[in-house]
Amino acid sequence: MPARDAVVLTNGPTWDVKSGRKDGRVSLATNVDLRSQATSIISLPNFFAAHGFNTEDFVALLGGHTIGTAACKFIIERIFSINGSVIDLTIDPLFLAQLQSSCPINGDGSSRVALDTGSELVFDTSIFKNILNGHAVLKTDQSLFSISDDIVKTLINLTQKQRFRKAFATVMPRMSEIRVKTGVNGEIRKNCSKVN
Ligand code: HEM
Numbered sequence: 761m762p763a764r765d766a767v768v769l770t771n772g773p774t775w776d777v778k779s780g781r782k783d784g785r786v787s788l789a790t791n792v793d794l795r796s797q798a799t800s801i802i803s804l805p806n807f808f809a810a811h812g813f814n815t816e817d818f819v820a821l822l823g824g825h826t827i828g829t830a831a832c833k834f835i836i837e838r839i840f841s842i843n844g845s846v847i848d849l850t851i852d853p854l855f856l857a858q859l860q861s862s863c864p865i866n867g868d869g870s871s872r873v874a875l876d877t878g879s880e881l882v883f884d885t886s887i888f889k890n891i892l893n894g895h896a897v898l899k900t901d902q903s904l905f906s907i908s909d910d911i912v913k914t915l916i917n918l919t920q921k922q923r924f925r926k927a928f929a930t931v932m933p934r935m936s937e938i939r940v941k942t943g944v945n946g947e948i949r950k951n952c953s954k955v956n
Pocket residue numbers: 795796797804821822823824825827828829830831834875898900
């Protein structure tokens with residue numbers, strides 16, 4: 761519900777959120793199947809496909825980065841050659857300079873930069889235009905451009921406002937139905953971030 765409300769408050773589409781989902785009785789970080797920045801982007805479409813999502817679902821979901829910010833620590837190794845990293849040459853050079861100035865090499869890793877430069881407070885399609893122009897902030901977002909022609913075509917399709925809104929509002933409720941617990945294996949949490 762907070763995710764849906766954040767989208768609505770930033771001019772995005774709305775969808776029904778079913779309440780009463782049963783979650784696990786144990787909550788351990790080691791049990792969570794989340795993708796990190798270290799995840800190979802190539803594996804992501806398969807990861808989503810395994811949960812029944814097609815290319816448009818997958819790309820629309822990552823379009824969630826049309827709002828919000830990321831901590832500099834998540835991009836520092838992408839924009840400087842440090843700790844054995846090499847600068848990511850898929851970044852547009854002018855945008856690279858902009859990111860380097862927002863997240864300086866010895867700066868505060870917890871400073872934040874917009875995920876969708878120029879439009880982080882509005883749910884719109886500029887995240888896809890930014891990816892197509894080499895202006896994505898996260899490596900995973902920029903890498904979408906290099907996975908396949910099918911994904912590039914989808915990025916272009918989703919620059920159509922109505923198409924993105926519809927795809928996003930359709931896929932988000934499906935996300936919340938992944939791996940719902942049943943019977944005694946789960947409980948309806950009083951506070952969604954911790955077990956009862
Ligand atoms: C492969 C999948 C994904 C990866 C690797 C990823 C990665 C990240 C990272 C590194 C951040 C910055 C976190 C921070 O600085 O604290 C972030 C923020 C965010 N992500 Fe994702 N993300 C993914 C999928 C999604 C999806 C599916 C959505 C929504 C449908 C989403 C919505 C957001 C939002 C709204 C923020 C901003 C949070 C804020 O402003 O505090 N992400 N993501």
